[in-house]
Amino acid sequence: MALARTFAIALDGLRGHVVEVEADISAGLPAFVLIGLPDTALGESRKRVGAAAVNAGCSLSQKKLTVNLSPAALPKQGSGFDLAIAVAALSAAGVVPPAPAARAVHLGELGLDGRLRPVAGVLPAVLAAREAGFDRVLVPAGNLDEACLVDGIEVVGVTGLRAAAIVHGAELDPVEEDPVLPAVAEQRAAREPDMADVSGNGEAVEALVAAAAGGHHLAMVGPPGAGKTMLARRLPSLLPDLAGAEALEATCIRSLTGLGVGAELVRRPPFEAPHHTASAVSLVGGGSGRITPGAIVRATHGVLFLDEAAEFPPSVLDALRQPLENGSITIHRASGAASFPARFQLVLASNPCPCGHYGSADAECTCSPMARRRYLARMSGPLMDRVDIRLTVRRLGLAALHAASDLHAPGSTSSELRARVESARARAAERLRGTGWVRNADAAGSWLRSGERRLGATAIAPLDRALERGGITMRGYDRTLRLAWTLADLDGASSPDVDHVGRALFLRRGISA
Structure with missing residues (x-):
């Protein structure tokens, strides 16, 4: 019996599942059968793997080859299983030693010339392999930098199927080949738009600072x-x-x-x-x-x-x-x-x-x-x-524009405003330590309304009146309370007072038809 196995990763969102790739060579007419709920792109791997193996100088067996992707009930999508299928098939044929192939995870799409092409989702796949206990993963050379972001697992970048077989101990002569590199993605602009470009609109700028500080x-x-x-x-x-x-x-x-x-x-x-x-x-x-x-x-x-x-x-x-x-x-x-x-x-x-x-x-x-x-x-x-924040933005008149230019206040650049945001977030994180939340927008309203976080009657009075009169919902009550804590953090206060609650309520109700 010629049976060998190796492993790949199937992604479900960002979560990866280990897929065992089994290859069996049996007597019969030459055939390549792929089972295990593959999608169309994966089903076409039979043609890619066969041609890639021939052009890489390590042809597949001319007998009946059956490849099973287990668990069979798990949907498997994409071309990232090509390398695992090819290595399992070569291992079953005796070209690749079975022991090292069965201890590694393989990711990558094969071209007809035998070279490996980069695939999407390599980083979450390598993370899933590490969490499953694997020590080694083979990836396309074009994905090597990305895969190396994961610590605690050996990442091997290979240019093609022949190189992958040699890594596992196949008795093949190395052949130099150019790696297939990923297309150059559009890079984000080196300079982010800066708040210093904004003239006037001080109320809107402060609202954005509050939104950034609390995640609102x-x-x-x-x-x-x-x-x-x-x-x-x-x-x-x-x-x-x-x-x-x-x-x-x-x-x-x-x-x-x-x-x-x-x-x-x-x-x-x-x-x-x-x-x-x-x-x-x-x-x-x-x-x-x-x-x-x-x-x-x-x-x-x-x-x-x-x-x-x-x-x-x-x-x-x-x-x-x-x-x-x-x-x-x-x-x-x-x-x-x-x-x-x-x-x-x-x-x-x-x-x-x-x-x-x-x-x-x-x-x-x-x-x-x-x-x-x-x-x-x-x-x-x-x-x-x-x-949480609803803002009416007005057009600037000429007088306001000149006033903003003449009184260009320090602290209006993004880096300086970000320092305020980071300081406010640090206060919130210290208060929320041990809760699993890091921003005020994440905190549960019931937590803010209980224990030592509960505000005094005077401070909370405007919010209570708005709820009693139907001006806000209970969800709005909690969200306004979170915003009040953010405003207090920006001001360096230990807890919101009536002014912070009033300002939060004003920002909450700032849009009118």
Whole structure:
């Protein structure tokens, strides 16, 4: 009996499952049978592996070859199983020693010339291999830098099938071949947009600082030219660098989406700004075959900016409600389900009405009050109830612009404002130590309303009155309370007072139709 095995990784979202690849050579007419619930791309690996083995100088057996991907009930997708299938087949034929092949994980797509091509999702796959207890993983040379970001496992980069066989001890002469490198991804601009570019709008800048310090969601409404987009695109520059698990998770997402990962983890918070014609699938993720992450997943630990939010279909906007509450998204399709992190900071920007001139001093609005209400109502009440800061942005007049230029206050650059944000986050992290939360926006309302965190009657009075009169919901009550703690952290106060609560309530109710 000629039976050999090796291992690969199947990804379900960011979670990896170990797949045992078994190859059996038996008597019969020459055939290559692949079983174990492969998708179309994986089913085509029979042709790729056969041609790659011939051109690499280590042909497969001319007998009946059966390859099983186990567990058989687990859906397997993509071309990243090619190398594992080829190594298992060569091991069953006696070309590759079976013992070393059975102790390693193999990732990579084979070209017809026998070279290995980079694949998406190598970083989460290598993490899954390490967590499963494997000591060695073979990856395409083009993915070597990315795979080496994982400590505690030996990563071997190989240029092709022949090189992989030699690594396992096959008696083949080395052949020099050029590695297939990944396409150069578009690099993020070296200089992030800076808050120093913003003239005036001090109230909006302070609102952005509060949003960055506490991780609060933000909505801005104002006429065209008021600076909404300019402000939103500068919010990531106020956020601290990603570190630890956040940086690793953001890098895994980038790897999974095929955007390319270098030799370092992603440190700056991502920024996603889908067009208002985007579908719900492009926003949250999905697809008819392989389930791919959407914009909310790519924005994890960063900012999701929806410009012209009222132009998005209401059904698309409402798809954000559950991820905003849970910090994750599980996408169910007929082919299976996949879970992704979706802990992003939402920024909405919209005109106040269809014509855009409501509230402008230099143009007359032609929209009826009903049209204005209907326009903003496209951002539904349940969605807006999850937004902590609601800001009305006004156009700057000439006098205000000159005053802002003459009184350009120090501390208005992104680096200086980020220092305030980091200081406020440090206070919040110290207070939340041991709870599993790190930002005020993450804290449970019941925790803030109990024990030593409970505010005095005087401080909480404005919020109690708003709840009693129906001005806010219970969710809004808790979110306003979190915002008040953020404002207190920015001011260096030990706890919010009535002024912080009042300011938080004002920011919460800042948009009117």
